[in-house]
Structures are given as C-alpha cells and as structure tokens.
Amino acid sequence: MQDFLFVAHIIPLFQHALVFLGLAYLFTKTPVFTALVNNSLTLPDKVIIYLVFSGFCMLGTSLSEFSVQSEDAIANTRAIGAVLGGLLGGPVVGFFVGLTGGIHRIWSMTGVSAPISYIDLACGVATTYEGLFAGFVHHYLSRKGKIESLFSPRFIWLMAFTIGLGHVLIFLLFGWSADDAELAWRIQQEIALPMLLANSAGVALIMYMIREQKRTCDELSSNAIALNIANKTASITLPRFSEESAQRFSEIIHQETRVAAVAITNRVRLLAFTGEGASHHRPGTTISSKDTLKSIEKNSVVFVDGIKKIYQCQIDPNCxxxxxxxxxxxxxxxxxxxxxxxxxxxKHRLFRNINKTLGESVAQLLSNRILTGRYERQRELRLEDQYKLLTTQVNPHFLYNALTTISHITRKQPERARDLLHHLSDFFRKNLESSADTTTLREELEHVVSYLEIEKARFENRLEVVMNVPENLREQCMPVFTLQPIVENAIKHGVSELIGVGIVKVCAKKDGGDLILSIEDNAGLYVEGDHNGIGLKIDERIKMRYGPDYGITILCEMDQWTRVTIRLPLQKD
Known part of the structure; x- marks a missing residue:
C-alpha cells in the first residue's frame, strides 16, 4: 500500500515540477534575469522576483495531491517557489515569498468559518521557513564570494533536500504539540519522501537551467562588449606604451565594462587610470601595488576578491x-x-564573473594591439634603413668614371662638360638630400635622366636611351630610388658588355589599378638565380609597403633582351 501511494504522489509532483521548469525558462527571458546575471538586483527587480515565485508557491498549492490520511494534508510542490525565491532574491525576498505562500496555503485549505487546523498552520510556517532559510543561504554564499555555488545542481539538490527535512520536522513538531503526533507521522510517511525528491529535483533542475542561460547570456554579453571595445579602439595605434593612447584605451574599457575603475601600466609606471579613485591614482607615478608587481613578476592573473583577500590601496587608505x-x-x-x-x-560590490572573462579578452586584445604597433614600427624602421642603404650604395666606379669622362670632355667641349657637371650634381643632390621615402614618377625620371646623361657621355655612340612614359602617369607616387638602381644594373651588367650599340628602354603604362614600369636592355645577359643585392632590396621594399601582389619580375631572352618589370599601385602623391 505504501509503495502504491509513493508512486501515486511522486509522478504528479514531478509533472508539476516540469511545469515550473517551463515557467522558469520564460522568467530567464525577462529583464530581471539580466539584472540577476549581473548581480545588480534593484528593489523593483526584487519585487518582481517576489511576485513570480510567490505565484510558484500558490501554483504548487493549487496543483496538489490530497493525502489519504487527512483531507487537510496535501502532497505539493509549493516549496519550489519558496526556495527559489530565497536563493535568487536573498533573505528578505525569501521570507516574504514563503510567508505569502504559507498564507495562501492556510487560506486556500480552510473554509471561511472553519477553524485553522494545526496541519494548515504547520504548512504555512514551514513554507515561510523554507523561503527564509534559502535566503540566508544566498546571503552566506554572497558574503563568502561563492555565489556560483547557487547554480551547482548537486549543491542545490542537497540544500533543497535539507530544507525539506526541516519542513518535515516542523510538521511533526506541530503534530506533537497538538497531541496528534501519530496522524502527523502517518501523513509524513505517505507524502514526505515524494515531496522531498520532487521538490529537490525541481529546484536543482531550475537552478541548472538558470545557470546555463546565465552562461549563455554572459558569453553573448562578453562577446558583444569585446567587439565594441575592439571597434572603438581600432583607430588607436600603440607602437609603444604612451600615456595618451593608454588613457584613451582605458576610457573605452571603463565605459563598456562599467566597472568602477580601469588602470593600464607598463612594467614600471602607471600609464592611465579612469574611474573611481582617479584623484589619487596619477598616471606617470611608479607602480606601488604589490598585486600588480606580483602579476608582472609571475606573469599570472591576480584576483583580489575583497572577501577572502582584501584589496588595500597603497596610496590612499580611504580609497x-x-x-x-x-x-x-x-x-x-x-x-x-x-x-x-x-x-x-x-567595496561591498561583487566582482562580476563576466568581467573576469572579459578582462582577459581585453588584455589579449590590448597585447595584440601593442605588438601590432611594435611590428608596424619595426617595419617602418626597416624601410627607412633600406632607403638609407640604397642612397649610400652608389657605385664608386660610377663617380670615378663620371669624373674621368668630364675631364676628357672639358678641353674639347667645355659647354658639354658644364652640362655633365650639372647632371652629376643633380644626381648626387637627389641621393643626399632626399628625406622622404616616396616621390613622384616625374622626379624619379629626372634622377634617371641625370644618371643616363653621364653614362651616354662615357659610352658616346654605343648607348641609346628610349623613354616612353605618358605625361598623365608622371605624377604617380612611388618609392624613391626604384628606377635608377635598376637602370644602372641594365647598363653595368647588360649593355656595357656589348660590342655594338646598347639600347635601354624605360616605359610606363597603366594596367587596371596598377602602374607598370619596365626597364629593358638589348643585351639579354641575365642569368636566372644570379640575384643582385640592390634589386632584391627594392623588390622587398615594394612588397613590404604594398603587399605580395606588387614588386619586381625579370624576364630574359638570352642574347636578345632582359626586361625588369615593376608593378606598383596607382596612387597620387
């Protein structure tokens, strides 16, 4: 008979618990749940929690199963509402949820003129106790910084089961005080175990479901905040730690995370501080926090929760x-x-778990941004070094040959010698005075012409130069010292080896959105794999500036021609 009653009660009770599970899922879609996730319940939020879970209590009473021992006793899931109200809302909310559920139990099971039985009174008091006890569990875990334990199914099942045992004890005490202990015992033998199992499982399942919804909400919120921070800081470059860029970064993080304050340091100094305490945390001062120094020394995250470990400002004791x-x-x-x-x-405000996760994401973002800035700066310095190297790698033989040629021409053609000296001075002035790393195609051609005029005087009738560069392309922007070194190679390693006339062609054309420059000689002496140092540096410099789609390609028809093609993006200076 007892086994039959157990099954007859527990199946409907579990069905009722599943109804509460569905209702709790709907609760997680409300703004109150968002506040619950953020540990920032306001008074209106607590009122809503009170109303929702008081409704659970009333529904649990209404969906009850009568005991065969007494018409005044019922197997019910009312405790689910009381316990959840206390666990989520704290002691005050839990007390009023339990009190409301208890009053409803007494009122709904007692006629207008009928006296209140000890069974009704015991159930009302026990329900109030359940809400209050669960509320103190919430309060205790909050003070200890273990609020996440509220969402552990195993812990909550055990807690709900323990609270249920207290309900049973209160009922038996009321029966004993009313000299009806035997009936009270028989009632509990019939309904206690099904209620304990169903109510404990119901509370544990609902808290587990809330935990999973909370986790999803945290992840979505964390991702959204991290994306906002990334977008808002995209324009901030951090090639090195500077107070100005760090301050802008900290202000954005403070605005998005809504923590009390944000600080950024390098290994020695405070670079930026935004929020509460900014009056005494001054950027530029030496790091005084032992926790910060420990994090730097150990290369690890340090969390001072304010509960187990108290944070104490080293600058202002009243912080x-x-x-x-x-x-x-x-x-x-x-x-x-x-x-x-x-x-x-x-102080006295819990550190949100979302901010722990988000803090690490932001730190990774900031680290990557700093490293990217460093690499960009290194890239710029490398380009500058290569530019300086190119400007100093003038072939000394060229200078010797130019001066020798001019000295021979001076006696017979003084005007020609004067022109050549102008070209030589223009050539070296371009090499020595240029400070920018970009120029126009027009200026680059002028540099090449100065060089070629000197070489034409040296080779006399054995060198011809063909220029085919449209006027509308001559204002295009390009890296300095791109053409002249390649033209020099065409003469030095190409036409200078010919017995007959050497021809050098310099051409330019537009190819879609690109500028194509070609330098061609009629020697055809290029050997694949015989790389020239300057040519490689120019190609690398172009690729570093514009990307792998641009640079230098070399084609050769042996003993016929060698063509060096330079591809650059079309862009005005």
Missing part, C-alpha cells in the same frame, strides 16, 4: 576600491610581460 583583477599584458613571442591592465570594483 573606495575594494576588489581588483590584475591581468598581465603578454608578448607571447618573447615570453615577456609588457605591463598590466587592471579592473576594479568598489
């Missing part, structure tokens, strides 16, 4: 900040710490 998350900014390639980013909360 309102009570907890801190210190995350190192890492250079993974060199396994070194560049600095830290720190998120703060004020």
């Amino acid at each position: 309102k900040l009570g907890s801190a998350l210190v995350i190192p900014l890492r250079d993974e390639a060199h396994n070194e710490v560049l600095g830290t980013i720190k998120l703060y909360e004020v």
